[in-house]
Amino acid sequence: MGRRAISVLSLALLSSLWAEGASAESIIQRDGDHPKYSLELEPHLALGFPMPGYFGGSSLGAGVRFSIPVAERGLIDGVNDSAAIGFGIDLMRYSGGGAFAGDCEEYRGAGRERICVRVRGAPGPAFQVLVPVVFQWNFFFDPAWSAFVEPGIGIYYQHHEFDGSGTAGAFPVIQLGGRYHFSQSTALTFRIGYPYFSLGVSFGL
DSSP: OOHHHHHHHHHHHHHHHHHHHHHSOOOTTSTTOSOOOSOEEEEEEEEEOOOSSSOOSOEEEEEEEEEEEEETTOSSTTSOEEEEEEEEEEEEEEOOTTOOOOOEEEEESSGGGOEEEEESSOSSOEEEEEEEEEEEEEEEOSSSEEEEEEEEEEEEEEEETTTOOEEEEEEEEEEEEEEEESSSSEEEEEEEEESEEEEEEEEEO
16 A cells, blocks of 8 residues: 555544544533543554655564653643553564665775765665654544654665665654544554654553
C-alpha cells in the first residue's frame, strides 16, 4: 500500500473520529474527565517517509513510545485536554529507492585531476534508529475517542549497507493522531505526519 493510500485512509479515520465525537456523548467541555495514568506505553508498527540524510525510499519498522503526563487538566480551562512529554525509539528498514549521492568524502589525484572515489550516502538500503522527543497535547471528545498533536524533535543514526558507513543527525517531528479507547487503560492508537505513519496499542499504566 502506497503512502498516498495510507494518507487517505488515515484522514478517513480522523474524519470518523470527529463524526463519532459529534454524535456520541460529548465530554470535550468536562475538564479533567478522561483516563488517568502515570505512564502511557505504546508499541506500534510504522510506515516511514524518506529518511533525513541521503537515502530515499519507503520504510517499514516498529517502535515504542512512552508518554509521561505533565498537565492532567490540560492547558485550556473548560476544555477536556491534557498534556504529556513523549519519547521513544523506532527501528526502521529503508529500501533505498530514489536515493542520491551526497557530498564527496574522499578524492584521489590533485588539481583538475582530482576524482571523487567515495561519496556520503551511497545508494542502497539502510537501517535507521529514530529517537523522537515530543510534546503531546490531547483532546478528549467522548468516552471512546480522543485526538492529539505532537510537535517535537528527534535524533537518528543510520547505517548504510552499501558501504558500511553511518551518519547521524536531527529531524523535526510533527504528527496528528487519534485513539479509540477500548477501556480506561487500553486504546487503539494511530498517528500521521512526519517522519512516519504508525498504528499501535496504548496501555495506561
